[in-house]
Amino acid sequence: QEPQASGLPEYIKIVEVGPRDGLQNEKVIVPTDTKIELINQLSKTGLPAIEVTSFVSSKWVPQMADHEEVMRGIERHPGVQYPVLTPNLQGFHSAIAAGATEVSVFGAASESFSKMNINCSIEESIERFEEVIKSARNMNIPVRGYVSCALGCPYEGNIVPDKVAEVSKRLYSMGCYEISLGDTIGVGTPGSMRKMLEAVMKEIPLTALAVHCHDTYGQALANILTAIQMGVAVVDSSVAGLGGCPYAKGATGNVATEDVIYMLNGLGINTGVNLRAVMEAGNFICTALNKKTNSKVAQASFSTGTIN
Amino acid sequence: NVVPTPVKISLINMLSETGLQVIEATSFVSPKWVPQMADHTEVMQGINKLPGISYPVLTPNLKGFQAAVAAGAKEVSIFGAASERFTQKNINCSIEESLERFEEVMKAAREANIPVRGYVSCVLGCPYEGKISAAKVAEVSKKMYSMGCYEISLGDTIGVGTPGSMKEMLAVVMKEVPVGALAVHCHDTYGQALANILVALQMGVSVVDASVAGLGGCPYAQGASGNVATEDLVYMLNGLGIHTGVDLQKLMDTGTFICNALNRKTNSKVSQASCRL
Numbered sequence: 001q002e003p004q005a006s007g008l009p010e011y012i013k014i015v016e017v018g019p020r021d022g023l024q025n026e027k028v029i030v031p032t033d034t035k036i037e038l039i040n041q042l043s044k045t046g047l048p049a050i051e052v053t054s055f056v057s058s059k060w061v062p063q064m065a066d067h068e069e070v071m072r073g074i075e076r077h078p079g080v081q082y083p084v085l086t087p088n089l090q091g092f093h094s095a096i097a098a099g100a101t102e103v104s105v106f107g108a109a110s111e112s113f114s115k116m117n118i119n120c121s122i123e124e125s126i127e128r129f130e131e132v133i134k135s136a137r138n139m140n141i142p143v144r145g146y147v148s149c150a151l152g153c154p155y156e157g158n159i160v161p162d163k164v165a166e167v168s169k170r171l172y173s174m175g176c177y178e179i180s181l182g183d184t185i186g187v188g189t190p191g192s193m194r195k196m197l198e199a200v201m202k203e204i205p206l207t208a209l210a211v212h213c214h215d216t217y218g219q220a221l222a223n224i225l226t227a228i229q230m231g232v233a234v235v236d237s238s239v240a241g242l243g244g245c246p247y248a249k250g251a252t253g254n255v256a257t258e259d260v261i262y263m264l265n266g267l268g269i270n271t272g273v274n275l276r277a278v279m280e281a282g283n284f285i286c287t288a289l290n291k292k293t294n295s296k297v298a299q300a301s302f303s304t305g306t307i308n
Numbered sequence: 309n310v311v312p313t314p315v316k317i318s319l320i321n322m323l324s325e326t327g328l329q330v331i332e333a334t335s336f337v338s339p340k341w342v343p344q345m346a347d348h349t350e351v352m353q354g355i356n357k358l359p360g361i362s363y364p365v366l367t368p369n370l371k372g373f374q375a376a377v378a379a380g381a382k383e384v385s386i387f388g389a390a391s392e393r394f395t396q397k398n399i400n401c402s403i404e405e406s407l408e409r410f411e412e413v414m415k416a417a418r419e420a421n422i423p424v425r426g427y428v429s430c431v432l433g434c435p436y437e438g439k440i441s442a443a444k445v446a447e448v449s450k451k452m453y454s455m456g457c458y459e460i461s462l463g464d465t466i467g468v469g470t471p472g473s474m475k476e477m478l479a480v481v482m483k484e485v486p487v488g489a490l491a492v493h494c495h496d497t498y499g500q501a502l503a504n505i506l507v508a509l510q511m512g513v514s515v516v517d518a519s520v521a522g523l524g525g526c527p528y529a530q531g532a533s534g535n536v537a538t539e540d541l542v543y544m545l546n547g548l549g550i551h552t553g554v555d556l557q558k559l560m561d562t563g564t565f566i567c568n569a570l571n572r573k574t575n576s577k578v579s580q581a582s583c584r585l
Contacts, residue, residue, distance in 0.1 A: 186581070189547020190506055209312075218540040218577030219547070222502040225471055251581040259499040266470020267499070294532065296499030300467070303529040304435075 003026070011235035011270045013048050013208065016257060018050040019070075020085060023244025024063050024226075025253055026289060028166060032066040034288045036073040039082075041284055042083070042239065044087055045277035047257075049081040051104070055091035071098040072304065083144055087118070092132045103136055104180075105129040106146035107171055110166040112155035113148060113184075126170055133175045145176030146212065148197055149189030151223075154247040161199035167204040178208050178235055182221065185247050186216025190226040197230050210234035213255050215294075216245045220255035228269075240282035241294025256295035258282060313347040315569045317354040322562040323520065324358045327554040328538075332385070333363045351544035352379040364425055366391040368399075370412045377420060384417060385461075386410045386454055387427035390445040391434035394465075398429075407451055414456045426457030427493065431574065432469030432504075442480035450484040459489050461517055463527055466528050467497030471507040478511050491515035494536050496575075497526045501536035502544055509550070516541060521563035522575025537576035540561055 019039050023030055035053075042050050052074060058065035067084070076082060076099075083102040086092040095103055107125055108114045114122045129145075136143045149156075150164045168179045181200065183193075193211075200209065211227040211234075213220040224235055241256030261275045277300045286293045293299055316334075323331050333355060339346035348365070357380075358399050364383040376384055380437060388406055389395045417424045430437075431445045449460045462481065463472075466535040474492075481490065491509040494501040494513075505516055522537030542554050560579050567574045574580060 025582045146498070189544050193548055201447040216577065216581045217543055218502060218537070219544055221499060222544055224505045225503045225506060248581045252577060256499070262498055263470050263500060263503055267472040296497065300497045300526070300529045300532040 006267075008228055008269060009231065011031050011272075012228065013089065013210075013234045014257065014260065014266055014271050014273055015049040015051065015083075015213070015236045016042055016047045016239060017051045017254065018239040018242045018257065019234050020054055020064070021236075022238035022254055024054065024061060025178065025243035025246060026063070026291075027064055027244075028289050028291075030288065032069050034285070035066070035070050038281060038285050038288075039070070039074045039240075040171075040287070041281040042278070043077040043080055043158050045281060046271070046273040047080065047278070048272060049083065052084050052100075054081045054085035054087070055095040055098075055100075055231050056087050059096060059143075066222075068094065071095070071100060071101040072179070075097045086132055088128055089131045089135065090248060092135055100141075102142050102144070103132070104144040104149060105132055105171070105176070107150040109159050109167050110149040110153035110156045113153050116155060117148075122167060126167075126174070128135065129171075130174060130241070137175050142177050143175060145174075146170035146182055147171065147179060147181045148182045148184045150181040151183040151192045152185055157288050161196045164196050165199040165203045165238065172204050172208060178210055178234065179204060180210040180212045180234070182212035182236075183214050183220075185245060186214030186219065186251075186253070188213070188220050188223050189219050191250075193223045193226045197227060197232070206231045207233070208219060210236060213234035213242065214245065214253050215255045216248055216251045216253060221259060224255070224260060224265070228267075239278055239295075240298065242285065242287050242289075254294075256293070256297070258297040262297045309570070310344055310346075311570065313350050313354065315566075316347070316351050318365075319520075319562065320351070322565060324356060324361055324559075326558040326562060327552070328559075329360065329553065330362045330364065333365050335368070336376040336379075336381075337366065337368050347526060349375065349379045351377070351557045352381060353491060366487045367413055368423065369409060370416060373413045373416055377422065380400075381422070383423050383425070384413070385425040385427060385540075385570050386413055386452070387429060388448050389429040389465075390440050390448050391430040391437045393436040394430050394434050402517045403448060407448075407455070410452075411455060415419045418456060423458050423537035424456060425459045425461060426452035426455075427461045427463055428452065429463045429465045432464040432473045433466055435466050440543050442477045445477055446481045446484045449481050449490075453489060459491055459515065460485055461491040461515075463493040463517075464495050464501075467495030467500065467532075467534070468495070469504050470500050474504045475511065478508060480514070482511070487512040488514075491517060491538040493517035495526065495534050495536060496522065496536045497529055497532045502540060505536070505541065506544070509548075518557070520576075521567050521579065523566065523570075533575050535575075537563075537574070537578070540577040541580040543578045545580075 238254030517540035519535030
């Protein structure tokens with residue numbers, strides 16, 4: 001992607017994580033049919049990638065218990081990727097059997113977070129994922145790597161940028177085609193985003209980087225803007241801002257896809273996504289969840305009856 | 309809901325303790341138009357005025373200006389718009405006529421040595437006209453600046469702006485008004501405020517308007533939010549290593565106070581997140 005005269009990417013790929021990261025962090029268990037309908041609606045918006053589900057044990061994540069049904073039940077639109085989370089080899093095999101053609105693994109930049117979240121050290125978690133990545137590469141299945149706590153940890157507080165770079169480099173050299181840097185608790189600001197990206201960009205090519213910002217402290221769009229000003233051209237977001245924050249009760253989590261698209265449209269950056277269609281999908285899932293949208297664009301647009 | 313005068317006074321007094329250097333206290337407008345500001349004289353006379361802190365008030369006309377000065381105001385604000393239709397709907401006259409009206413206020417303020425701040429509304433879009441040309445914003449800003457306003461606050465009244473339109477608008481305005489005399493007043497109706505503010509800072513703007521707890525909805529989009537929350541702004545500036553002199557915790561406490569008094573939830577995400585961690 002050539003930078004525009006403004007220095008910003010001409011095209012930004014939006015990775016829609018609502019059906020997985022979003023729903024996983026919603027209290028209400030969503031019926032399988034509703035999940036499938038949501039993903040089908042999202043498939044028609046122009047979104048190039050939609051994270052469908054997680055092949056994790058239902059003991060750990062009850063919301064994702066129907067992973068197989070969802071994977072098999074969705075329409076697969078040409079040109080759209082449907083990655084799934086695979087926390088271990090067993091999950092990977094189930095995912096492939098259910099028709100997955102792209103998978104994701106995740107590490108954290110914080111030892112404490114890794115221990116509390118998946119009960120092992122960062123090193124051990126990476127070894128675990130090594131098996132998945134090896135199998136995936138053997139089958140020509142692309143693997144995306146997530147790094148959590150890139151801008152702060154609920155247990156450790158501040159996270160050193162070099163640590164983020166170290167974990168990212170590990171995942172990248174193991175074979176992940178893209179590393180999504182996650183501000184898991186949304187504490188990051190344009191200041192910490194810049195410093196972290198500078199460190200990571202020394203180890204990983206820009207084209208392999210994505211940002212996954214949470215809006216818990218209202219900083220997400222400013223952080224995303226900073227990232228794209230530095231050349232990052234892949235952004236994760238969640239329709240209607242689905243998914244709260246498990247570390248701050250009542251607080252918000254994922255940034256809303258609608259709000260991101262609105263900003264990128266205003267910057268003249270192409271995403272291929274139809275904003276109105278995303279708002280409709282957001283309206284669908286919020287009605288199904290009986291909750292208000294977390295997207296300010298959707299809120300304002302439905303109030304005024306106009307789409308700006 | 310009209311807020312009782314003692315609550316307004318307490319709010320302003322608490323804000324005075326946070327390190328904020330400028331607190332817009334009230335508006336000397338007729339209570340027929342704005343019932344919420346009917347107690348303007350009581351509020352102005354009732355607040356603790358701390359040294360080093362400015363308490364500007366809105367003065368829509370000469371009468372309001374005189375009442376403001378009599379009540380002890382030491383700084384006033386006037387407002388124009390970059391949209392003819394907005395001006396017509398809002399104050400029932402053209403942009404030109406509105407500025408002529410304010411010329412009286414400017415003259416009186418000059419004579420009394422009272423600094424005047426100018427607001428320009430609809431700088432990134434208008435609820436009636438839609439798109440607003442940057443050239444129009446520059447024209448109105450330049451007019452108000454040459455009339456004697458020491459600072460021009462550029463308002464994204466309906467929050468439709470994005471970093472793209474903000475940058476474009478500022479580039480044009482900065483040709484007519486020095487950046488040191490510019491401020492941005494962003495609304496968060498479409499969630500764009502902090503990103504828009506970031507771009508303004510990158511272009512050299514160093515005065516930003518915000519509202520504690522994000523008080524103030526949008527009269528043009530029912531149920532939608534309006535002003536950007538001061539807490540969220542300060543959080544971002546702290547993270548950028550930019551000095552504001554504001555104590556975020558005290559600010560959050562003030563936000564909690566006014567939200568309790570108004571029996572409403574805060575619009576500040578920082579406040580929402582922090583009280584649970």
